[in-house]
Amino acid sequence: MTPRDSDSLATGQRSLGDPSVRFPLWPPLTAGCPVTSTGTVSYPVEVDYAYDKVPADLFTSTPGTTPDRRTGHSHGHDRWAPLLPPLHAPGLGEGGTPLVPFGDGLWIKDESRNPTWSHKDRINRVTVSAAVGAGAKGIVVASSGNHGASAAAYAARAGLRCAVLTSADTPPAVDAFLRAYGAVVLPVPVDARWPLLRRIVERLGYHPVSNVTPTHTGHAFGPEGYKTLAYEIHAELGVPAAVFVPTGYGELLFGVWKGFAELVRLGVTDRVPRLYSCEPSAGGPLAAALRDGVPATQLPVGDTAAYAISSSVGGYRGVVAVRESGSAALLVTDAEMAAARDELARGGLWPELSAAAGLAGYRQLGSAAVEGPVVCVSTSSGFKDRDLLDGAGSVELDPEDWAEVERRVGG
Structure with missing residues (x-):
């Protein structure tokens, strides 16, 4: 079940450079604020909400136990739909990652438990939703890592085409991710990524889910x-x-x-x-x-x-x-x-x-x-990691050579 536009309380976009500069919610501003940005600094925009209408129980019910009364979901971004842009793309159970105690008041928020093993799933559920809401036929992303793999997964889930601009040294695991999800992988020199991304956006109508500006603004949503x-x-x-x-x-x-x-x-x-x-x-x-x-x-x-x-x-x-x-x-x-x-x-x-x-x-x-x-x-x-397959790995041993077994195990 995909949440409706009405599940979101998002009201519009506003410039971080000057919060008084506001824009409608649609279309998402993927190149920063056109009013406050300059030739040297691109100011991002953020999404604003009708905070006075946030349900009183949004932060009191226990995540993952009972379905959300608005969306029918108990996992993923759907639980937080009122404070997110409209979620037009289906989810993969993103979020809900464990907070692992690590001793002496230290906790590790382990984002590797997300669907494509990184925090980027939290952002791509939202950006691919923006592409669906904008009526784009596909998305384009410049990445040799987590962002590209995650974008490819969410595009596949939403039935959108996905073009990923990578580099020649993309890690094996990421390259395998991209190909498995059916993404079109375009390895290019790093400096050529963003000009090519902009050309794909302008000529093919793909929705950019990574940065297109000189200083970083990224996607509005x-x-x-x-x-x-x-x-x-x-x-x-x-x-x-x-x-x-x-x-x-x-x-x-x-x-x-x-x-x-x-x-x-x-x-x-x-x-x-x-x-x-x-x-x-x-x-x-x-x-x-x-x-x-x-x-x-x-x-x-x-x-x-x-x-x-x-x-x-x-x-x-x-x-x-x-x-x-x-x-x-x-x-x-x-x-x-x-x-x-x-x-x-x-x-x-x-x-x-x-x-x-x-x-x-x-x-x-x-x-x-x-x-x-x-x-x-x-x-x-x-x-x-890029060095995942580097090194000789573990060396086979004779199981009858107890002295070597004992040496390695440390008994």
Whole structure:
């Protein structure tokens, strides 16, 4: 059962550059705000809602137990339909991921449990819904990782065509995902992705579900899907002292911030946690923008294995989230992320390197700096890493060679 437009309380779009600048809800503004953006900075838009009409029981009923009275669903984004844009595309059970205790007041929000093993399923249920609502025959996305795989899955579910602009070094697991879902995979040089994406949009009428602007704006509806992560954390834990988020363009960071800000606005809680961005130290456009006091910036990126969050381009959404939550932008090294990945694996969780950036940021800052419960978001599965098939692997042994068995087992 797909929710009706009337299940959503979305009323329109407004510029983050100037909230007084407003637009109708349709069509979604996929290239940022046409009024406040300049030649050097693209300001995103966000979705506004009729908050005075939010059902009183939206945040009091237990998720996943009984079907939502408006949609008939008990799982996925449908539960939160009033505070999301219209969900025209069918879901895959996105969200509802576990909050795993990790000792000493630390919790891991394990987003690898989503349908395509990453947090991107939260955004693509919403963006593909926008494509369906806009009457597009297909979607196009520029990605060599989680975003492309997730977009392909949701496009397949909705019966839409999907073109994915990747690079030659796309991880094997992601390439297999894309082909399995029937996506058209177009490996091109990285610098050619966005010009080609814009051409596909203009000439073929495909709906873009990734960024098309010089500084990042992304899809108008997309980050709304990330708000559900905040709703889920609050339902299980209340408001933590801080949330540490792996950060590339800053959409996830902004979505989590906005979700908690809405809980305050609705009187469900009285505060927003500090939202720490955790970027690879090889780049860090958000940290640079905050340091320089600008809305967004671009910078060169050095070598890093954290490809999923390696970005030379920042966006204003991340600036808003860090500034409004009173936190900071952290830069983490590959070595720190690798140590955090190993720590998570020893605790039974296996993230990709980029996904461990949140825990790496928390360990760098130190537990003494944050009083109270802390949540680190782990965004995706270790199957997504580019070095997954590197190395010799395990070496076969003679089962009769007990000395070798004992040496390996450590008995």
